[in-house]
Amino acid sequence: MLAESKQLMWTLLLLFVEDVFSNKCFVDYPQQTICAVRGSPVVFFCIFNYIEKQEVKKFRWGYVKSSKVRLILNYPGNVSERYEYTGDKEHNCSLKIHKVKHCDAGKYFFRYNTNRRCPTKLLVLNVIDLNISVRKEAIKEGDSVNLTCKNRCDGEEGSYGYSWFKDGEAINEGQVLHLTNVSSKHSGNYTCSLNMKNGTTSGIVQVDVEYGPKNTSVLVRSSSEMGAGSSIVLICCSDAHPPVENYSWFKIAEGWTQKVGHQAELLPVHGGQYLCSVSNKHGSQNSTVFTLKKNSYWTFMRDMLVIISASVVLLLVVTSVIAVCRGQMVRIDLGVKTVTSHKLSTIL
DSSP states (O other): OHHHHHHHHHHHHHHHHHHHHTTOOEEEOSOSEEEEETTSOEEEOOEEEOOSSSOOOOEEEEEEETTEEEEEEEESSOOOSSEEEOOOSSSBOOEEESSOOGGGOEEEEEEEOOSSOOOOOOEEEEEEOOEEEESOSSEETTOOEEEEEEOTTSOTTOOSOEEEEETTEEEEESSEEEEOSOOGGGOEEEEEEETTOTTOOOOOEEEOEEEEEEEEEEEEEEGGGGTSOSOEEEEEEEEEESOOOEEEEEEEETTEEEEEEOSSEEOOSSOEEEEEEEEETTEEEEOOOEEEOHHHHHHHHHHHHHHHHHHHHHHHHHHHHHHHHHHHHHHHHHHHHHHHHHHHHHHO
16 A cells, blocks of 8 residues: 555656646546545545646535535535545645545545636545455365455555454454364354454354264263153264264174164163264264163162152052041041030930
8 A cells, every 4th residue: 555655646746747837727636546445544646736826725525426416525614524635735635535435435526716717527436345255165174275355446466454353353464364274163253354444344254164073972861851751861962063964873782783773862671782873974973882781771660660669658648647537537526516416405
């Protein structure tokens, strides 16, 4: 950008010398079409000349869009936070716009008040967004990926500087971000922006690193914990992205292996050695062998039967006690009625 500004200033100087000596009244822009990244500042370099021997007191910048003309700066006069007159009252009529927006795109012109009207030229501003390009659509663990910050305003020389962010944290600089031997830690939301230019951030590109099954293991729990009765459940757990697509359970006994299930959970009928195998589109993995003791299932069932039997006995005892209490209350009630009847008959 510095080299570009110097070149424009030399152009301004050459144009100025050429036209001043020709004694012309004019307004000119070294760049008649300007491209700017949304959120960045932009400068409209401008020169003017007049032949009257009097100081020009009023300068105006206008904006044209859809055949409508709007005055955006009147110098000296109105003060704007986004529009800044960076010229002077002699021959420099440059304008700076801070944090350009998409709505700033359009045509601009400069005028100044003199006794003689000078020809007015139009300057065109285009406003673009930074974009990120990724060559690989599906990214798997171990791949190398390049993210490129695309700026249609930048030439082949790449005069702009760029910063890269992952999940909002600054991570690197340069137009291309190289990610090598990627893993799940590289997954996240990536953006780029122009160096030292807040507000120029690109859209988000999500890097989603896929991988085969990892850390496959067998967990054991009772189905009563899940409210489904009384039995032991083996659960096959694995970390995979995309998630595991296929499950297989195997029982190992005396040198042979038998497939006994194809779901994430298994209800074993007997004790013994079990393992699970999982797979997705990127690979497969087996768990270590899990040994379910032969008596563990029956011990569990025995304990459950003891609990159930004790509950039944307790329920019968409580029921019997309630029945006995009710019988005694009935006998007491009948005794009271008999005594009362005897007393009444004696009185009569």
